[in-house]
Amino acid sequence: MNCKKYTKLNTKQFNYLKIIIYHIIALLVILFTIFVYKCPMYYFFNFPCPGCGITRAHFALLRFDFKQAYHYHPLFFIAIPIILYVPHRNVLKRKLSIKAEIISIIILSILFLMVYLIRIYNKSIFDLIL
Numbered sequence: 001m002n003c004k005k006y007t008k009l010n011t012k013q014f015n016y017l018k019i020i021i022y023h024i025i026a027l028l029v030i031l032f033t034i035f036v037y038k039c040p041m042y043y044f045f046n047f048p049c050p051g052c053g054i055t056r057a058h059f060a061l062l063r064f065d066f067k068q069a070y071h072y073h074p075l076f077f078i079a080i081p082i083i084l085y086v087p088h089r090n091v092l093k094r095k096l097s098i099k100a101e102i103i104s105i106i107i108l109s110i111l112f113l114m115v116y117l118i119r120i121y122n123k124s125i126f127d128l129i130l
Contacts, residue, residue, distance in 0.1 A: 012091070015090040015091050016091070018087070018090070019087045019088060019091070022086075022087040023087065026083075026087075030055075050112045050113060050115070050116035051073070051079075051112065052073070053072035053073035053076075054072070054073045054075075054076050054079050056072045056073075057069040057070070057072035057073045057076035058076060058079070058080075060072060061076065073115075074115055075111060075112060075115055078108065078111075082108070089101075
């Protein structure tokens with residue numbers, strides 16, 4: 001009996017397995033954020049991360065409190081498309097090219113870093129934690 005054909009995953013199955021693992025990790029992070037602490041990076045390193053406030057911004061968005069969502073993190077609206085695109089990009093029929101993905105990552109990194117530095121300079125990020 002040949003067991004290799006039963007244990008070997010093809011590319012499509014492997015991509016679906018990655019999506020399932022991504023969703024499990026995302027669920028664990030959400031549960032940690034809701035029940036243990038507000039910011040996992042602050043919990044472990046005692047300093048806020050560049051994305052600090054995005055989770056609370058999305059909770060404010062669910063309450064249609066756009067002003068409070070913007071106060072928690074001005075780039076909260078960018079996170080939803082990223083969260084939806086990244087785990088599913090290998091199974092989408094139309095996806096960005098590698099070059100477009102790299103350019104997007106660079107632009108988003110610069111945006112998040114700029115917002116992060118402005119918030120640290122103004123000390124407004126620490127108001128969100130306390």
